[in-house]
Amino acid sequence: MKIRFSIPKADHEYEQELKQNNWTPLKEPQSIGKATLISIPFMIVNLVICLAVIIMVDGLSWHEFGFTEEGFRFTLSLSHIVWFFAMIIIHELIHLVFVPNFLKSNKTYLGITLQAGFILTEDMISKSRFLIVSFAPFILISIILPIILSWFGLLTPLLKVLIIINGVSSSVDFLNSFMIMRQVPKGGSIINNGFRTYWKAA
Incomplete structure (x- = not known):
């Protein structure tokens, strides 16, 4: 794993x-x-789910x-x-820990820029693992975490805002x-070249 302070090109x-090896660019x-x-539209759906x-x-x-x-009063x-x-x-970091072999990989990046933070791996990854990596922070922070915090009476207004x-x-x-779900067939593989995504059928 490497840390980057710029978006890889x-x-x-x-x-x-x-392309010569039959990898298809993702639209x-x-x-x-x-x-x-x-x-x-996904922002709206996610907001409704969180609420x-x-x-x-x-x-x-x-x-x-x-x-x-x-x-309205806010400090x-x-x-x-x-x-x-x-x-x-x-x-x-939640994205990162679900990336296969992220600690040993020289092609997995934890990025910190003025625009945003990001996780990127240029190693080949399966379609199913890609979906797990993508959905993990939402499921763990915005669905499971509020349930656990509520059990212990720790779900404060600030944490509710952060969860949302x-x-x-x-x-x-x-x-x-x-x-990925629309374009990549079941069992397919995914690879990145910078932020450009390519896929290949199984």
Whole structure:
């Protein structure tokens, strides 16, 4: 595993090699901005799921989010910012631990940029494992975690907000998974060249 502070670019020679070896380019957005825009429907769905889980296990009120009879009141503290960045790091680390052999791999990257954090592996990975890697942070943080915290009475308003933010920010993961499920046949394999994705049937 390597740490990067920039988004890796595709290697054009490697791209030709992949195509010669019958790897098919995935039809996908070519920038983070486009991917985020296209993923808005998944943001809405994820938001509804997060709210439903929190309401079922602990309840939810407008007052918890700063809305009162006197208006909206919200105080942003340093601890809130720390918690927010901690959640981003945890989200990416969960992706990472589900990547096969991530500790030994020289082609798996933990990325930290001004735009976002990311996990990228250029090792070959199965379709099923790709889906597990993609869905893991949403399932663990936005579904399982609120249930556990509620059992122990630890589901605070701040944690509810962070859980919801995690769910909404998982929309690009869901978009990627949707494209993989639609385009890659069962048993297929996936490989990345930078952020460009290629697949091959079993």
